[in-house]
């Protein structure tokens with residue numbers, strides 16, 4: 001006989017759902033004026049534009065859960081290290097904007113390794129780190145004059161540790177500045193940045209408005 005059960009986060013007791021939502025609502029980084037978070041600049045600029053210019057979509061347990069898992073690992077593991085959760089900033093040269101981000105920890109090994117911890121539901125298919133994550137740790141390593149970096153992907157079954165070569169970061173800094181400039185101009189001219197389709201889209205709270213604005217875009221003029 002199959003026992004009766006209810007599957008889904010919505011069936012959790014209200015106290016737990018409230019805790020998940022409360023933790024994630026207070027956990028987001030609130031950008032200061034003229035400061036963009038590194039994650040924002042490396043993510044979809046269109047999404048960043050919506051986040052600043054549209055009302056915040058309702059927060060649900062479902063769309064908080066991935067972040068909540070990350071917070072649990074962060075709270076347990078990053079505080080094991082002397083240098084943890086330290087904010088790094090970088091001032092753009094061409095616009096009055098500062099890029100800001102926080103690394104997870106620096107190991108106390110010799111040499112020290114700047115490390116970012118990422119939680120993943122499925123790790124089997126992950127054979128290389130996510131490109132934007134590589135850029136994040138390289139940026140943090142550069143800001144802290146550290147020459148070694150790594151990404152740790154973890155779930156409740158196992159983990160995968162990827163060493164990351166820091167190398168020459170100048171092209172990365174140029175890319176970050178160029179993307180920050182595009183976002184700055186989008187706000188200045190109130191122009192929605194182009195679509196940047198990626199895996200992020202399936203978790204994006206602005207999918208509906210994003211696809212609607214794509215459809216509404218006027219067709220390019222054809223020459224007579």
Ligand code: SF4
Pocket residue numbers: 044045046047050195196197198200201204205206207210211
């Ligand atoms: S749906 Fe995709 S392209 Fe559109 S705003 Fe969200 S992340 Fe960007």
